[in-house]
Amino acid sequence: xxxxxxxxxxxxxxxxxxxxxxxGKGTVLSKVLESSDEYVYSVSxxxxxxxxxxxxxxxxxxxxxxxxEKRIEEDKFLEYAEYNGNYYGTPKDxxxxxxxxxxxxxxxxxxxxxxxxxxxxxxxxxVFIAPESKEALIERLKGRATETQEAINNRIxxxxxELRACLIYDRIAINETGKIDECAADVMAAVRAEKxxxxxxxxxxxxxxQ
Amino acid sequence: xxxxxxxxxxxxxxxxxxxxxxxGKGTVLSKVLESSDEYVYSVSxxxxxxxxxxxxxxxxxxxxxxxxEKRIEEDKFLEYAEYNGNYYGTPKDxxxxxxxxxxxxxxxxxxxxxxxxxxxxxxxxxVFIAPESKEALIERLKGRATETQEAINNRIxxxxxELRACLIYDRIAINETGKIDECAADVMAAVRAEKxxxxxxxxxxxxxxQ
Numbered sequence: 514x515x516x517x518x519x520x521x522x523x524x525x526x527x528x529x530x531x532x533x534x535x536x537g538k539g540t541v542l543s544k545v546l547e548s549s550d551e552y553v554y555s556v557s558x559x560x561x562x563x564x565x566x567x568x569x570x571x572x573x574x575x576x577x578x579x580x581x582e583k584r585i586e587e588d589k590f591l592e593y594a595e596y597n598g599n600y601y602g603t604p605k606d607x608x609x610x611x612x613x614x615x616x617x618x619x620x621x622x623x624x625x626x627x628x629x630x631x632x633x634x635x636x637x638x639x640v641f642i643a644p645e646s647k648e649a650l651i652e653r654l655k656g657r658a659t660e661t662q663e664a665i666n667n668r669i670x671x672x673x674x675e676l677r678a679c680l681i682y683d684r685i686a687i688n689e690t691g692k693i694d695e696c697a698a699d700v701m702a703a704v705r706a707e708k709x710x711x712x713x714x715x716x717x718x719x720x721x722x723q
Numbered sequence: 724x725x726x727x728x729x730x731x732x733x734x735x736x737x738x739x740x741x742x743x744x745x746x747g748k749g750t751v752l753s754k755v756l757e758s759s760d761e762y763v764y765s766v767s768x769x770x771x772x773x774x775x776x777x778x779x780x781x782x783x784x785x786x787x788x789x790x791x792e793k794r795i796e797e798d799k800f801l802e803y804a805e806y807n808g809n810y811y812g813t814p815k816d817x818x819x820x821x822x823x824x825x826x827x828x829x830x831x832x833x834x835x836x837x838x839x840x841x842x843x844x845x846x847x848x849x850v851f852i853a854p855e856s857k858e859a860l861i862e863r864l865k866g867r868a869t870e871t872q873e874a875i876n877n878r879i880x881x882x883x884x885e886l887r888a889c890l891i892y893d894r895i896a897i898n899e900t901g902k903i904d905e906c907a908a909d910v911m912a913a914v915r916a917e918k919x920x921x922x923x924x925x926x927x928x929x930x931x932x933q
Contacts, residue, residue, distance in 0.1 A: 679921065679928055680928070684916060687927065699916075703919055705909065706913040706915070709896055709912075709913055710895075714897075721889055722890065
């Protein structure tokens, strides 16, 4: 079985968060996760070596390349990708366990990975963090870049492509400059409201129909 | 034109709230409306005589029967009904004005009226306030009733029919005993999140697509 069925009895929601590089996704999600223990991050598996301070099961699940490829074969990842010769992936069993505990599990992932997840988990709730304007984002990318002009142009091109993908998400939270708490509150409201959909609470309301 | 077009530039959302008699809609909505001036009630028009303390334009817009019927002809109501020989209706121009000011306008209305509104305003956001169980609601209706057994049974029958309608609403907020603040927070989250839909903020995000 390659899908995660989200039982309506469980309270947890799988929340996929995307947004262009430089938009402030990390800061927004930190605010959300700090606010309540009903929100948890998904912990990824990787084949890269642990760095100083890395804790297995907290920062990543550190596993061997052989083990990772075995799990790919066994369809144990919601999505995975290879960067710089190392694998990174989202373990299905970890996400399932947290959802079963009633946690809202957040995956921060780029647009293509997000689409992979939506295919495997049609119930996943897709949130896009957007900047207040394309120009503001481009300025930010330029400001942060310590790279060649070509590398900067390439990052801008990727950001523009990612911005166009926002329309396929369920909700868009705009991270306006200086209003990060508002954006975090938007994300939390979006998750809370999604769980009020009739189809998500059918077990609670079916008594009304019978 | 018989529809209210909700411009994406405007912040206001038309929120239709229904729920069976006895569920506590009024108390929940009071909590919501007290919390912020971005929420307003729709003021109805009526042909009944003002009672002591009634203020025109606050409790109701008091108009003559002739004027009311003229406005029906001119399609000036989102919905209207007749009770005890008096008309009651939701004036389209008042709702439009408040939406244009960026207010979220709440209409508290029974299921059939709600469906009338949804037909005229496909953008209306439909919220249902439900009890934690059918039994709890029935007990409450029985407790409150000072009527004949037949009248009580009739009220229960209406409540049961209304509960079955919850599935056609966009969101269901369950008003659990002793958790009225939670239910009000659900309603507010639902409104906030609805306004994060890509199609509702298209004017803000179309720059990303161009």
